[in-house]
Amino acid sequence: MTANGFLQIACFFLIILALTKPLGGYMLRVFSGEWVFLSPLMRPIEKLFYRLAGVDEKAEQDWKNYGISMLVFSLVGFITLYILQRAQLFLPLNPQGMDNVAPDLAFNTSISFISNTNWQNYGGESTMSYLTQMAGLTVHNFLSAATGIALAIALCRGFARNVSKTIGNFWVDMTRCTLYILLPVSFIIALLLVWQGIPQNLGAYVDATTLEGAKQTLAQGPVASQIAIKMFGTNGGGFFNANAAHPYENPTALSNLVQMVLIFAIAAALTNVFGRMVGNPLQGWALFGAMSVLFLAGTLVVYAAESAGNPAFAALGVDQSASVLQTGGNMEGKEARFGIANSALFAAITTDASCGAVNGMHDSFTPLGGMIPLINMELGEIVFGGVGSGLYGMLLFAIVAMFVAGLMVGRTPEYVGKKLESYEVKMTMLAILILPFSMLGFTALALLMPAGLAGISNNGPHGFSEILYAYTSTTANNGSAFAGLNGNTFFYNLTLGFAMLLGRFAMIVPMLAVAGSLAMKKSVPPSSGTFPTDNGLFVALLVGVIAIVGGLTFFPALALGPIVEHTLMQAGTLF
């Protein structure tokens, strides 16, 4: 660990802190339907959409209709994306002649992209045509992100409204999010990323003859336009197999910083949107505070673990120490331009959020360095989290925290002016319990099946970690991987696909029910008996509840994987 490393981590965090309020303010205006500077450009397109779709933008929906719109929209997206992959050979913009994607892989990939997971059982440059990447995958990078943000806004309305049957209109929220937030920012960022070196062309792969006379085929494509939204929408699906480790996908230290900031930007801003919607920005900053504590703690553990390097190399005459000439540490699976600090920081960010892009291979991280990403995802990605899903996940934990606090003092718990009663707490617990059910349940299933064990590529406890990581990542809609696991098999394409469906939609429906139920309640003004939720005590309580719920649920599984591997590594055991 070096002073420069800490400086880079601090710099990143300060940028997020600075962006939260201005971006939050802009997003609030967008979702309130106010006139913003992009309105002259976007408003005609927006109105055209509503007219063709037969949507009355003034008509709001109750939580059930909001949910049905979202589910049908996702289903139609799934079907069209599946067809596009299955037919890409017969369609244009396929200069490499990529074959039609196999049925089970297309099934897995379609679920993966509509659920904002972007788990990839394929290598982009060896599987997908340019048309599929653009008109299929890029589109769902936008739409799945807009869907998540819309849902979070709906939950915020549930808290903010006083005796209301409706929580907004899904079509309006999704459209405004795409046109006024995601698209314009992606447009500018994509050009900035091209300037940094990310390719953006429709040409065939380029054959080069290297200095030593070998043939090298350089994959090309419309990369930058996909990378911008991949990060800003916390999607994380790489254009290329190596994702953000690929020098064409993340060429410089600046492109890396921009991509990391994009991952957290919307999720951080949403805490501000929430605070302002419920009439007290400090409520948002309290959530931001709890997220920051968990973010910084996790980042430092990964950074320390990766800086320490691999003890098995020590006796071989390898220099793993940091100096002015090298970053040192565990460099297997990491890029020289990012070194240890930026690889550790990226790994923490990408799993705190539901991004899942990687700029180093998590499978080759040290056991503890790889355990933090696992924990981040197991908690449900609430540390800033996915766009939208991070906020609604954190708000569910806030409900649990207030429930626990209420039990301690024997009062009906309240949160931001809404009484939390048995229905909300039950629905919240249902949404939260889906995660361990799918993560641990599928892991157990895979361990019992020869088809599951066949996917492992590392022996010993690390192999167990590969499977646990896969179902954790897919259930949490993250998409990063211990990528040694061979997931492109019938068994994994199917079960990982179901894990993604459960993690996304089985969590969203009870969450929307909470939103609908809260919206119908009367707002109660704070009294002397109200537990304040905009101060440090609440932050501590919230972090404590998250740590206890997460710890009790997942410690046994972690003990079998990364923890035992760490102790064995220290003892010099190899597999």
Next chain:
Amino acid sequence: MQQHLRASCVFIFGMTLVTGLAYPLAITGLAQLLFPYQANGSLIERQGRVIGSALIGQSFTSDSYFHSRPSATTTADPNDATKTVPLPYNAANSSGSNLGPTNQSLVDRVKADTDTLHTERTDIRVPIDLVTTSGSGLDPHITPAAAAFQVPRIAKARQLPESTVTGLVTNYTQGRFLGFIGEPVVNVLKLNLALDDLTK
């Protein structure tokens, strides 16, 4: 339900036009206009032939070139399409090794590479990045430490004074962005091209 379905179809189709075609094609047009070199892959040409990309690493084995980091990329086995064979720096199939830290074959590989490098010189330890594969398998860079380690071999093979080679490495070392973001690195392909230019 019919209304949900109609709206869904309209939005999926319309958003595909906006975000899946108009947006990437507009970016492609602008990128080709504003940054044609980067947009087309930062290709490097010599005598009208593409010899690689400034952003993509290459495999070097000759004693008179700086070597890149090991690479774990593979290609389909020509004899059996269901299997793969190693092909370092295969820029059509990026990938890391995905070997875990307690994997015996990782330690065996690092030991073999380290032993080979120690036949060049034994006075210092081998910088870690010279014996570990990168995440992409296409890392265009090595650390300044890895470049310094190789200087005596290059100087001997090219019959140059070590100070000349060291000076070249210093010239081709890219510092951190704004002095503190990222890590200092040396682009191996650019450095080797400069070496060739020097001794031409």
